[in-house]
Amino acid sequence: MEIATGQHEALALARRGMRLDVLFTRPERRNAMSAALNREMRALFAALADDRSVRLVVLRGAGGWFCSGGDMRERDQSLHDQAADPRVAARERNRLGGELFRAVNHAPQVVVAVVEGAAMGGGFGLACAADITLARPDAQFAMPEASIGVAPAQIAxxxxxxxxxxxARRLALTAARIDGREAASLGLAHHLCEDDAAIEARLAEIERAVRRCGPGALAGTKRVLNAASLLDDAAMIEFAAEVFADCVTTEEGIEGTRSFLEKRRPAWAGEA
Structure with missing residues (x-):
């Protein structure tokens, strides 16, 4: 599936070489996660699943807001307008949110979330599913679900x-709100960025680092890391051996070994 750059209903996509910038474009709703945003994000990450020309995906919100969570107005309307059982509708909407977080988590690319303004509910989940999270010191993070009578089911x-x-218990069970500095101290955010210039500088640094890594190796590394907390020791040994063999016997793996032995940059890294 080809990735169409430009403005979509809820997203704007811009390609810069191996980097894809994904902008949430609902600033009037603080980039709340609507059905359209969910649908477009799932379609995007489905297209990225087999695309090794993209190695870095940057998620950011327009208007100085990352994502304020689920669109409450839309959710309420869907529960009351649909002829179907409202419980069935609620379950399906929530399940699709889970599919989105899973797709971001398992993307073969490095995914960076840039949190400004707020990352609430589903936005909090995206910040946790991303590989690297940047945050403004005054950004606000929270899981407010329990305070409005629901559970943070898919982001948990x-x-x-x-x-x-x-x-996770402390934040979820009190609906506590924390700022970017506390998020960094907890390991939720990896880098604090004071302003736009600092954000762009950090993104450029990350892009340079990612460029040194083979696209297939990035995908294999994420597969191993995601499996590490799910498989027992014996299963993990076998799974990791399969992933390693898949990587080292490819053209990329052979090129990586040769470039190391020949003391040169690998082909995927480009010119110095």
């Missing part, structure tokens, strides 16, 4: 994996 696995069960 990614929050627990990022923060550990203890901190």
């Amino acid at each position: 696995p990614y929050v627990v994996r990022r923060l550990g069960l203890s901190q």
Whole structure:
């Protein structure tokens, strides 16, 4: 599936070589996660699943807001307007949110979330599913679900994996709001960026680092890392051996070994 750059209903996509910038374009709703945004994001990451020409995906929100979570107005309307059982409708909408977080988590590319303004609910989940999260010091992070009578059902696995069960419990069970500095201290955010210039500088640094890594190796590394907390030791040994063999016997793996032995940059890294 070809990735169409430009403005879509809820996203704007811009390609810069191996980097794809994904902008949420609902600033009037603080980039709340609508059905359209979910649908377009799932389609995008489905297209990226087999695309090794993209090695870095940057998620950011327009208007100084990352993502304020699920679109409450749309959700309420869908529960009352649909002829179907409202519980069935709620379950399906929530399940599709889970599919989105899973797609981001398992993307073969390096995914960076740039959090400005707020990352609430589903936005919090995206920040945890991303590989690297940048945050403004004054950004606000929260899981407010319990305070509005629901559970952070689909984001919970990614929050627990990022923060550990203890901190996930504290934040989820109190609907606590934390800023970017505390998010960094907890390991939710990896880098604090004071302004746009600092964000762009950090993204450029990440892009340079990612460029040194083979696209197939990035995909294989994410497969191993995602499996590490799910498989027992014996199964993990076998799975990791298969991934390693898949990598090292490809053209990319052979080129990587040769470039190391010949003390030169590998072909995928481009010119110095």
